[in-house]
Amino acid sequence: MINFLVVMLNTRQSKVKRLQSISLFVTFEDTFFYFCIDILFCILYTIYNMTIIFLISLFAGFIGALSGMGGGIIIVPALVLLGINIKYAIAASMLSVIATSCSATAAYAKEKIVNIKIGSYLQMFTILGAIVGATLTLKMSEKPLSLMFGLILLTSWITLLKKGTSVTHYDNQGGAVDNFLELNGCYEEKVPPFRVINYKTRYAVLGGPFMFLAGVVAGLLGVGAGALKVLILDLLMGLPPKVSTTTSNYIIGITALAGSSVFFASGYLKPGLAVPIILGVIAGSWIGSKLLVRMVEEAVRKLFLIILLVISLEMIWRGI
Amino acid sequence: MPTNDELNIKFQGKTDDQCVSIISDDIREHKDAITKLNDDIKKHQQAIITLQKRLAAVPIAKRRISLEGTISLVYKTGVSLSLFFFLAGMLRFYIKHQSLSVDYNMFYKDFYQFTEKEMQLLSLGHFRSEILLNAGLMILLITPMVQTLTTGIYMISVNKNWKYGVISLFVLVILAISLLLH
Numbered sequence: 245m246i247n248f249l250v251v252m253l254n255t256r257q258s259k260v261k262r263l264q265s266i267s268l269f270v271t272f273e274d275t276f277f278y279f280c281i282d283i284l285f286c287i288l289y290t291i292y293n294m295t296i297i298f299l300i301s302l303f304a305g306f307i308g309a310l311s312g313m314g315g316g317i318i319i320v321p322a323l324v325l326l327g328i329n330i331k332y333a334i335a336a337s338m339l340s341v342i343a344t345s346c347s348a349t350a351a352y353a354k355e356k357i358v359n360i361k362i363g364s365y366l367q368m369f370t371i372l373g374a375i376v377g378a379t380l381t382l383k384m385s386e387k388p389l390s391l392m393f394g395l396i397l398l399t400s401w402i403t404l405l406k407k408g409t410s411v412t413h414y415d416n417q418g419g420a421v422d423n424f425l426e427l428n429g430c431y432e433e434k435v436p437p438f439r440v441i442n443y444k445t446r447y448a449v450l451g452g453p454f455m456f457l458a459g460v461v462a463g464l465l466g467v468g469a470g471a472l473k474v475l476i477l478d479l480l481m482g483l484p485p486k487v488s489t490t491t492s493n494y495i496i497g498i499t500a501l502a503g504s505s506v507f508f509a510s511g512y513l514k515p516g517l518a519v520p521i522i523l524g525v526i527a528g529s530w531i532g533s534k535l536l537v538r539m540v541e542e543a544v545r546k547l548f549l550i551i552l553l554v555i556s557l558e559m560i561w562r563g564i
Numbered sequence: 565m566p567t568n569d570e571l572n573i574k575f576q577g578k579t580d581d582q583c584v585s586i587i588s589d590d591i592r593e594h595k596d597a598i599t600k601l602n603d604d605i606k607k608h609q610q611a612i613i614t615l616q617k618r619l620a621a622v623p624i625a626k627r628r629i630s631l632e633g634t635i636s637l638v639y640k641t642g643v644s645l646s647l648f649f650f651l652a653g654m655l656r657f658y659i660k661h662q663s664l665s666v667d668y669n670m671f672y673k674d675f676y677q678f679t680e681k682e683m684q685l686l687s688l689g690h691f692r693s694e695i696l697l698n699a700g701l702m703i704l705l706i707t708p709m710v711q712t713l714t715t716g717i718y719m720i721s722v723n724k725n726w727k728y729g730v731i732s733l734f735v736l737v738i739l740a741i742s743l744l745l746h
Contacts, residue, residue: 294664339701339704339705342704342705342707342708343643343704345708346639346642346643346704346707346708347639347643349635349636349639350635350636350639350640350643351636353632353633353635353636353639354632354633354636356630356632358632360631360632360635360715361728364715364728364731364732364735365731367712367735368731368734368735368738371735371738371739371742372738374742375738375741375742375745378742378745379745425727497708498708498712498735498739501705501708501709501739501742501743502738502739502742502743503742504675504705504743505674505675505742505743505744505745506745508670508671508672508673508674508675508677508678509671509672509673509674511669511670511671512669513669513670513701514667514668514669514670515666515668515670515694515697515698515701516665516666516667516668518701519650519653519654519666519697519700519701522646522650522700522704523647523650526643526647
């Protein structure tokens with residue numbers, strides 16, 4: 245399968261070689277006929293190849309927009325399985341996270357689910373963390389960090405699972421920092437019983453440093469660390485699942501952009517690979533954002549739990 | 565609507581002519597009430613039309629749009645523009661090579677060098693497929709920066725919220741520094 249895809253990626257080269265061999269044995273008319281057939285196969289191969297990447301990206305964008313994680317966690321392993329170098333895959337995935345964030349936030353901001361104030365406050369910390377993480381990358385080994393990240397996610401998964409559906413209101417008391425920064429908001433549910441959910445954050449003073457750590461992890465591992473961000477917003481700051489996922493979507497775009505510059509100098513950015521992925525994730529995140537608005541809180545939480553378990557196990561596997 | 569019992573009490577001990585007269589008076593009263601209501605509806609409709617005309621007369625730039633609406637607009641514009649350039653680049657590549665297997669790498673010192681070179685080429689009127697695809701990437705990467713700048717300006721100028729104005733601009737400065745990394 246991988247060899248087949250490698251051949252497809254080099255269709256132009258193979259076309260020339262095949263034409264050279266064909267022209268030695270057949271007449272001009274036959275050559276023209278084979279040439280037409282060859283072009284037809286090239287187009288079909290290209291469409292097939294593009295379709296696979298597009299469909300993977302569509303799924304990644306859909307899941308990324310729904311869970312607030314960006315989708316890079318799906319794109320990187322899928323591209324590696326298709327025989328693409330992991331460094332090119334990570335560079336393309338960083339661009340896809342920015343695309344998912346932009347596309348999904350456009351919809352969430354229109355519906356007024358994303359909280360811009362909370363996002364802006366936490367962006368300060370996560371970008372600083374991403375810069376620190378990116379500069380530490382060369383000095384630290386990836387394996388123990390992946391293992392630690394995986395274990396943190398697994399522990400959080402158990403905590404979230406135990407928390408269950410008991411939370412129905414989000415009117416936290418909030419500390420001095422929460423009140424000073426006016427970290428509260430409300431949004432209207434688009435599904436029956438069409439409630440208006442008011443919420444207020446708690447522990448904003450801790451949320452900042454934790455987001456810094458999430459940024460460090462993102463910079464070190466080359467991932468968006470959207471899972472950690474959703475957990476911080478949900479478990480620590482006590483926000484509703486929809487607000488957590490949409491605000492995380494808003495934050496990860498900026499974090500990914502902060503870490504993207506290193507790829508320009510490295511030469512790992514391949515627009516030929518990145519563009520179909522971006523087109524796919526934009527379409528997927530658009531569908532995902534339309535669906536999330538119409539989903540009930542409990543469904544969002546369940547979906548997040550499933551994806552979180554998969555990611556934590558993948559990270560532990562990478563770390564072992 | 566009165567119930568049957570209420571009507572029985574109302575018309576008790578009255579002749580048919582008197583009943584007809586009472587009913588006629590009631591109908592007249594209701595007709596007057598309907599006419600009044602219709603007049604009120606017309607007045608309110610006219611008031612709505614006048615308000616809509618006034619709103620239309622206000623320049624779009626002066627109308628107050630919510631922060632979320634503004635951010636949504638910035639992201640939508642950025643994503644749509646980059647999609648346009650991506651599709652144009654792919655189409656142009658296909659027309660030239662009869663293939664969609666775009667294969668080239670990008671080598672730049674940092675994000676700013678990439679943006680500068682891309683802007684130069686576009687301003688000189690070069691529209692090769694690679695340049696169009698790079699332009700799409702450039703717009704996509706610039707969009708979050710534009711959004712952060714817009715948030716900062718909106719917070720300061722419209723919401724008069726200096727706290728978040730400063731926070732947004734601080735984020736923009738860190739982001740600008742981070743893009744120098746290579």
